Amino acid sequence: MDVTLTYYGKLVEVVGKSQELIDVQAITLRELVLWLENEYPDLKKLSLKIAQNNAIGELEDKITSKNIDIFPPFSGG
Amino acid sequence: MDVTLTYYGKLVEVVGKSQELIDVQAITLRELVLWLENEYPDLKKLSLKIAQNNAIGELEDKITSKNIDIFPPFSGG
Amino acid sequence: MKKSIKNIFVEGAITPEKIAKSIAAHQSKTGIGAHDIFLGQVRADEIDGKMVQAIEFSAQKEMANQICHDIKSEIFDKYPIYCMHIYHSIGWVKAGEICIFAFVSAAHRTTVFNALQEVVNKIKAKVPIFGKEIFEDKSHQWKENK
Amino acid sequence: MKKSIKNIFVEGAITPEKIAKSIAAHQSKTGIGAHDIFLGQVRADEIDGKMVQAIEFSAQKEMANQICHDIKSEIFDKYPIYCMHIYHSIGWVKAGEICIFAFVSAAHRTTVFNALQEVVNKIKAKVPIFGKEIFEDKSHQWKENK
Numbered sequence: 001m002d003v004t005l006t007y008y009g010k011l012v013e014v015v016g017k018s019q020e021l022i023d024v025q026a027i028t029l030r031e032l033v034l035w036l037e038n039e040y041p042d043l044k045k046l047s048l049k050i051a052q053n054n055a056i057g058e059l060e061d062k063i064t065s066k067n068i069d070i071f072p073p074f075s076g077g
Numbered sequence: 078m079d080v081t082l083t084y085y086g087k088l089v090e091v092v093g094k095s096q097e098l099i100d101v102q103a104i105t106l107r108e109l110v111l112w113l114e115n116e117y118p119d120l121k122k123l124s125l126k127i128a129q130n131n132a133i134g135e136l137e138d139k140i141t142s143k144n145i146d147i148f149p150p151f152s153g154g
Numbered sequence: 155m156k157k158s159i160k161n162i163f164v165e166g167a168i169t170p171e172k173i174a175k176s177i178a179a180h181q182s183k184t185g186i187g188a189h190d191i192f193l194g195q196v197r198a199d200e201i202d203g204k205m206v207q208a209i210e211f212s213a214q215k216e217m218a219n220q221i222c223h224d225i226k227s228e229i230f231d232k233y234p235i236y237c238m239h240i241y242h243s244i245g246w247v248k249a250g251e252i253c254i255f256a257f258v259s260a261a262h263r264t265t266v267f268n269a270l271q272e273v274v275n276k277i278k279a280k281v282p283i284f285g286k287e288i289f290e291d292k293s294h295q296w297k298e299n300k
Numbered sequence: 301m302k303k304s305i306k307n308i309f310v311e312g313a314i315t316p317e318k319i320a321k322s323i324a325a326h327q328s329k330t331g332i333g334a335h336d337i338f339l340g341q342v343r344a345d346e347i348d349g350k351m352v353q354a355i356e357f358s359a360q361k362e363m364a365n366q367i368c369h370d371i372k373s374e375i376f377d378k379y380p381i382y383c384m385h386i387y388h389s390i391g392w393v394k395a396g397e398i399c400i401f402a403f404v405s406a407a408h409r410t411t412v413f414n415a416l417q418e419v420v421n422k423i424k425a426k427v428p429i430f431g432k433e434i435f436e437d438k439s440h441q442w443k444e445n446k
Contacts, residue, residue: 008360009430010442051428054363069360069428075443076357076364076388076429077263077340077400077420085214086284087296128282131217146214146282152297153211153218153242153283154194154254154274154409174320177339181396184344189398190416191337193323197407198330250327252335261343263420270336271413 030059107136167251190266194254204289313397336412340400350435
């Protein structure tokens with residue numbers, strides 16, 4: 001399945017892009033985080049939040065959406 | 078000593094006047110309250126606050142000012 | 155903090171425009187990160203089948219200003235705030251209009267939340283202001299804070 | 301309470317005039333006795349000798365609006381409030397300008413004090429908004445809520 005990853009805030013600078021398309025099999029968010037940390041080692045220092053369908057997911061969740069948001073810590077308000 | 082009593086809020090209606098001049102000897106606020114409750118029995122139902130020099134007094138305080146404010150419960154805000 | 159005793163009283167309702175002006179006046183104070191504003195609005199309460207149409211406020215103004223000045227001093231001593239303002243209506247305020255405006259500004263939100271609550275509770279408890287609730291048929295009753 | 305998901309975002313700073321209009325819009329709701337308003341203002345913090353000149357906010361807007369909608373539902377379920385509004389800036393907001401406006405109205409003050417604090421804490425913790433602090437020399441760092 002082709003999944004679009006969208007990076008937000010400082011992650012755009014850390015990763016060097018705001019979006020990318022990856023091809024994943026049925027994996028969990030935990031596996032996605034491991035893939036991200038392998039691909040972009042600087043992400044290990046940040047506490048990432050992963051969302052699909054406009055809701056923050058748990059690491060155990062399977063990826064079900066074709067659009068995944070990768071967030072650094074929030075800083076609104 | 079001549080002392081001016083000023084009544085506020087609903088007390089003006091209960092007492093039927095907004096000010097009066099009374100002649101008191103060196104008395105405490107407690108004695109003043111007793112005088113008021115004797116003069117205007119309807120005041121007994123209200124929890125009065127007495128102020129002199131722009132500060133709420135204790136019942137033990139002596140009257141030192143020529144102007145005494147008699148308040149019903151506050152209802153600002 | 156200013157040492158002079160300010161007049162908290164505004165004749166009639168406090169307008170949204172006055173509140174906007176007060177907010178705008180703080181934009182030059184760039185250490186402020188959080189404002190908390192409390193507004194009291196006259197409720198059209200129904201009491202024994204009659205609706206409150208307005209509240210007529212009276213006060214011992216000199217003492218009220220003095221007590222508000224003292225409350226400000228206490229709050230400035232206790233919390234690291236930049237600014238604080240208190241305004242209260244005197245005279246007639248119709249249902250739906252604003253009769254009290256209390257405003258606290260600081261670097262951080264927890265400071266303003268705690269300080270403003272304390273300010274408003276102290277105003278209700280300590281400031282000699284009296285509200286007369288006027289009904290539509292011109293009868294009235296005297297308000298009491300709970 | 302409205303069921304549709306509202307857009308919380310305002311391009312640039314939130315103006316005092318917008319706040320005044322929002323306050324004025326509540327004067328017809330005569331069951332309201334208390335409003336509590338929180339405003340966040342951009343601080344000119346000094347970090348390593350450089351002054352913050354502005355914050356540039358970005359967001360996952362669709363999710364931010366959904367989460368704010370959910371926060372509103374939770375607050376309406378928990379507290380007897382009449383109204384609640386949340387606005388947040390997107391894009392550039394200069395130091396001294398307002399970037400968040402949260403507004404809760406109810407019959408009584410304790411309700412609005414408790415509800416507003418919970419709203420603001422939830423916004424800070426749960427809404428995907430990101431602030432980039434821009435210094436006078438155009439360098440930047442990413443803001444983190446504490």
